[in-house]
Amino acid sequence: MIAEALFFSAVLFTIGVVGVLTRRNAIIIFMCVELMLNAVNLSFIALSRLHGSANGQVFVLFVMTIAAAEAAVGLAIIISIFRHHKSVDLRNINLLKG
Amino acid sequence: MLQDLAAVDTHPLAATAARYVGLLPLLPLAGFLVNGALSLIPAYKPGPSDPSAAGHGDEHAATSAHAAEHGEQDGAHGDDHHEVARHKYAGITSVVGPLVLALSFGLAVAIWLAMAGADEMKTPYVQTFFDWMVTGDLKISWAFQLDQLSMIMVLVITGVGTLIHIFSIGYMRDDPGYPRFFAYLNLFVAFMLVLVLGANYPVMFVGWEGVGLCSYLLIGFWFSEKANADAGKKAFIVNRIGDFGFLIAMFLLFANLGTLDFTSVAAAAPSLGYNSALVTTICLFFFLGCAGKSAQLPLYVWLPDAMAGPTPVSALIHAATMVTAGVYLIARSGFLFAMSPTACITVAVVGTLTALFAATIGLKQWDIKKVLAYSTISQLGYMFMGVGTGAYAAGMFHLVTHAFFKALLFLGSGSVIFAMHRAYHHTGSHEDAQDMRNMGGLRKYMPVTFVLMWIATLAIAGVPPFSGFFSKDGILGAVFARAQHGALAEATWLGMPGSTVLYVLYALGLLTAFLTAIYMTRMMLYTFHGPNRTGVAEQAHLREAPWSMTGPLVVLGVLSAFGGWLNLPTAIPIGPIAVLEKWLEPVVGAATASISGVGGEEVMSTEYVLIGVAVLIALLGIAFAVIRLKPAAVVPARDAVPSRGFEHVLEEKYYVDEIYDDAIVKPIVAGSRNILWTGIDRGIIDSLFVNGSAVLVRGFGWVGSQLQSGETGAYAWAIAIGALAVLGAFTFR
Numbered sequence: 041m042i043a044e045a046l047f048f049s050a051v052l053f054t055i056g057v058v059g060v061l062t063r064r065n066a067i068i069i070f071m072c073v074e075l076m077l078n079a080v081n082l083s084f085i086a087l088s089r090l091h092g093s094a095n096g097q098v099f100v101l102f103v104m105t106i107a108a109a110e111a112a113v114g115l116a117i118i119i120s121i122f123r124h125h126k127s128v129d130l131r132n133i134n135l136l137k138g
Numbered sequence: 139m140l141q142d143l144a145a146v147d148t149h150p151l152a153a154t155a156a157r158y159v160g161l162l163p164l165l166p167l168a169g170f171l172v173n174g175a176l177s178l179i180p181a182y183k184p185g186p187s188d189p190s191a192a193g194h195g196d197e198h199a200a201t202s203a204h205a206a207e208h209g210e211q212d213g214a215h216g217d218d219h220h221e222v223a224r225h226k227y228a229g230i231t232s233v234v235g236p237l238v239l240a241l242s243f244g245l246a247v248a249i250w251l252a253m254a255g256a257d258e259m260k261t262p263y264v265q266t267f268f269d270w271m272v273t274g275d276l277k278i279s280w281a282f283q284l285d286q287l288s289m290i291m292v293l294v295i296t297g298v299g300t301l302i303h304i305f306s307i308g309y310m311r312d313d314p315g316y317p318r319f320f321a322y323l324n325l326f327v328a329f330m331l332v333l334v335l336g337a338n339y340p341v342m343f344v345g346w347e348g349v350g351l352c353s354y355l356l357i358g359f360w361f362s363e364k365a366n367a368d369a370g371k372k373a374f375i376v377n378r379i380g381d382f383g384f385l386i387a388m389f390l391l392f393a394n395l396g397t398l399d400f401t402s403v404a405a406a407a408p409s410l411g412y413n414s415a416l417v418t419t420i421c422l423f424f425f426l427g428c429a430g431k432s433a434q435l436p437l438y439v440w441l442p443d444a445m446a447g448p449t450p451v452s453a454l455i456h457a458a459t460m461v462t463a464g465v466y467l468i469a470r471s472g473f474l475f476a477m478s479p480t481a482c483i484t485v486a487v488v489g490t491l492t493a494l495f496a497a498t499i500g501l502k503q504w505d506i507k508k509v510l511a512y513s514t515i516s517q518l519g520y521m522f523m524g525v526g527t528g529a530y531a532a533g534m535f536h537l538v539t540h541a542f543f544k545a546l547l548f549l550g551s552g553s554v555i556f557a558m559h560r561a562y563h564h565t566g567s568h569e570d571a572q573d574m575r576n577m578g579g580l581r582k583y584m585p586v587t588f589v590l591m592w593i594a595t596l597a598i599a600g601v602p603p604f605s606g607f608f609s610k611d612g613i614l615g616a617v618f619a620r621a622q623h624g625a626l627a628e629a630t631w632l633g634m635p636g637s638t639v640l641y642v643l644y645a646l647g648l649l650t651a652f653l654t655a656i657y658m659t660r661m662m663l664y665t666f667h668g669p670n671r672t673g674v675a676e677q678a679h680l681r682e683a684p685w686s687m688t689g690p691l692v693v694l695g696v697l698s699a700f701g702g703w704l705n706l707p708t709a710i711p712i713g714p715i716a717v718l719e720k721w722l723e724p725v726v727g728a729a730t731a732s733i734s735g736v737g738g739e740e741v742m743s744t745e746y747v748l749i750g751v752a753v754l755i756a757l758l759g760i761a762f763a764v765i766r767l768k769p770a771a772v773v774p775a776r777d778a779v780p781s782r783g784f785e786h787v788l789e790e791k792y793y794v795d796e797i798y799d800d801a802i803v804k805p806i807v808a809g810s811r812n813i814l815w816t817g818i819d820r821g822i823i824d825s826l827f828v829n830g831s832a833v834l835v836r837g838f839g840w841v842g843s844q845l846q847s848g849e850t851g852a853y854a855w856a857i858a859i860g861a862l863a864v865l866g867a868f869t870f871r
Contacts, residue, residue, distance in 0.1 A: 061854050069850075069854075130849075133848075133850070
């Protein structure tokens with residue numbers, strides 16, 4: 041049971057990473073990041089059950105809270121970027137460079 | 139500390155005035171503090187009530203004596219017609235400055251009386267105040283040593299010093315820097331007393347450096363004139379070379395004997411080995427120090443330039459006391475020099491050559507103070523001739539008499555310059571007040587100075603019965619005696635038999651005596667005899683200096699005339715014989731005996747011949763000068779034609795300054811500029827290290843900034859690869 045859960049978590053995480061690395065659309069990258077967070081949440085739940093400890097579940101609650109806040113802020117930023125650039129393609133957004 | 143006190147308690151001087159030996163330098167030091175504090179107050183406050191404040195700033199407050207010293211630079215008198223600005227606390231300085239010296243002198247006399255009263259004082263009275271440096275094997279105490287040798291020096295320093303301080307009141311009173319002058323002068327005396335009272339080499343070295351500092355400060359007293367500041371620097375730098383020798387000698391002594399106290403070194407000295415290379419090296423390094431401080435070849439060049447200082451300074455520091463420190467050092471280290479005939483002969487040879495060399499230059503100088511400066515170098519050479527041949531008593535005797543007559547000559551010249559300058563000041567003339575070509579016939583105007591300076595001149599020329607005759611004769615007689623028998627005659631020096639060398643030195647010494655008589659007579663003739671060349675308008679203002687200045691001259695005149703009675707030779711029994719020699723016997727007797735050998739008594743007839751020759755030489759020199767030189771034919775400085783041939787070489791001082799400049803100063807400056815500055819400082823330090831590190835940091839910054847591309851994708855890749863790398867490192871380690 042634990043093996044399947046961790047495997048599924050790893051697959052989800054990898055999909056998230058590949059999405060972040062390859063896509064250009066900010067919204068999609070944002071969703072991939074959420075995917076990675078949830079993959080980690082899944083491992084937490086699985087390992088919490090394996091060890092019979094509630095710590096993992098507590099962590100998941102925290103992660104979800106932070107993710108919600110982050111989603112709100114992140115989406116707000118993306119919207120304001122879109123208003124400015126009329127696009128959410130990250131290739132166009134490179135003002136912060138050395 | 140307790141043991142030291144216990145040891146001291148048994149000394150015959152323990153319960154006498156010698157207890158207060160520490161006060162000797164403290165009194166002038168207190169004077170320095172008072173005058174130094176006064177000197178921090180400006181000369182005068184410009185205010186509405188001060189009429190001189192309207193147009194004149196401080197820098198225009200040139201005084202009579204001030205500009206008098208600037209004879210060499212044309213136009214240096216440019217601003218001496220302004221109001222004289224006397225320091226508002228000059229009165230306090232006039233009391234404090236000389237008073238501390240007089241008190242010091244009084245204490246010195248009290249100690250001397252106690253010492254003379256204590257019969258047979260064989261060991262020095264050492265008073266330890268505190269431990270100064272205690273590290274490992276090195277233990278140096280701040281201790282003073284009173285013995286017959288340091289007593290003589292203390293009496294000369296405080297005695298002559300007091301007279302010169304009194305003279306300075308008249309000479310310097312109108313200078314705005316009057317308290318500063320006395321502060322330096324008092325500090326000098328304090329350090330000079332530390333020098334001669336120190337019971338070990340390091341304490342002596344403190345005094346040695348201290349007097350060097352004061353000499354520098356006083357030479358550059360009128361530092362707003364660049365030439366004066368340069369002269370001060372020159373004296374300081376040339377003395378550094380000598381001080382290096384002193385330090386090396388001290389290090390060698392400590393490395394080999396483990397002690398630096400005079401008494402301990404004297405006790406341990408035989409372990410260095412008679413005439414060993416080591417003891418010769420130590421002695422020669424000490425002599426290098428002496429050559430710097432006492433202006434001997436090849437380091438004498440600073441002394442003539444030191445005449446840029448006020449004339450009382452020339453008298454006190456650059457004639458009577460500081461420059462004799464080298465002679466004192468050798469007499470003090472007699473136990474070392476007695477073990478190295480090579481070093482002794484070297485000292486005597488250098489002394490003799492210096493005496494001759496400086497005397498020839500003195501023949502053609504026109505600046506009255508320059509004549510006296512070269513004469514001082516020459517007389518110091520005589521002293522080294524004496525101490526070099528182990529005649530420590532004779533060398534010290536000449537030191538004492540020289541302090542009398544040279545102080546008199548310098549103060550006399552000071553009073554001449556004072557009068558000359560005052561005359562030029564009144565008429566607004568810009569002539570050189572120190573040039574003898576502008577003097578002449580001053581005997582009419584300054585009879586007291588005239589007579590006293592003739593006494594000093596006869597003394598320095600070696601005419602009996604004046605003091606210089608006895609002391610110079612003592613030295614020449616000692617050189618002659620050493621050439622005949624004793625350790626030096628048997629030694630070889632640079633492959634030559636010592637005896638031959640010493641006979642040559644004796645001959646050169648006589649030749650120098652001849653030249654001395656000539657240049658001193660020349661100075662007197664051009665200054666006081668013949669027609670006056672100062673100028674018609676100026677003659678009305680030429681007159682004798684005030685009594686505060688001539689008074690000390692009179693005292694010095696008496697001492698110059700009768701100082702010879704301090705140490706009469708056996709051949710001339712007109713009083714107690716060889717007082718000074720017997721007085722110094724406990725200190726230097728052993729060293730002298732070791733050099734002169736046993737049975738060193740002169741045959742009386744030989745001695746009469748020697749004395750006769752010396753007197754004849756002196757009289758011949760004076761006669762030669764009187765016959766050859768025509769004061770009437772001298773033209774004032776502004777009309778003078780340049781001399782030619784060898785005379786010009788002499789007038790230009792053998793071009794030694796120019797040679798040093800080209801051979802040493804310019805290569806050092808060029809090397810500093812081209813290698814050290816352009817090459818190392820600008821090339822390596824500035825370019826490579828300073829700018830190089832900046833370039834390097836900027837390069838790294840550029841690389842870092844290039845990584846910040848602004849591409850979110852690139853950052854994501856960097857994070858992913860980084861995370862993988864960390865994971866991999868943990869997994870596969």
